[in-house]
Amino acid sequence: xxxxxxxxxxxxxxxxxxxxxxxxxxxxxxxxxxxxxxxxxxxxxxxxxxxxxxxxxxxxxxxxxxxxxxxxxxxxxxxxxxxxxxxxxxx
Numbered sequence: 001x002x003x004x005x006x007x008x009x010x011x012x013x014x015x016x017x018x019x020x021x022x023x024x025x026x027x028x029x030x031x032x033x034x035x036x037x038x039x040x041x042x043x044x045x046x047x048x049x050x051x052x053x054x055x056x057x058x059x060x061x062x063x064x065x066x067x068x069x070x071x072x073x074x075x076x077x078x079x080x081x082x083x084x085x086x087x088x089x090x091x
Contacts, residue, residue, distance in 0.1 A: 006072045010079070 005027050012019060039047065054060055 003068060003071050006068045007075065010072055010076050 005023065009023060012023075
């Protein structure tokens, strides 16, 4: 899910406060809807304990950042190549 958000954000050209708020709200809404759809309404306190424990580990966030960089940076570089060198007059 994080990769989808990174790809969407990398394709937005005109950032403003409304777009930033929409992207953040969309991420939070999709996260909670995914959790509810996966686990249903029967989420126990053990689930919350394990989820918060996983989110506190720095290695988890490093893995997300590295996987995002591996997936998104080639697409961003390709986009910059097409916009700046290949066809600059169209962008």
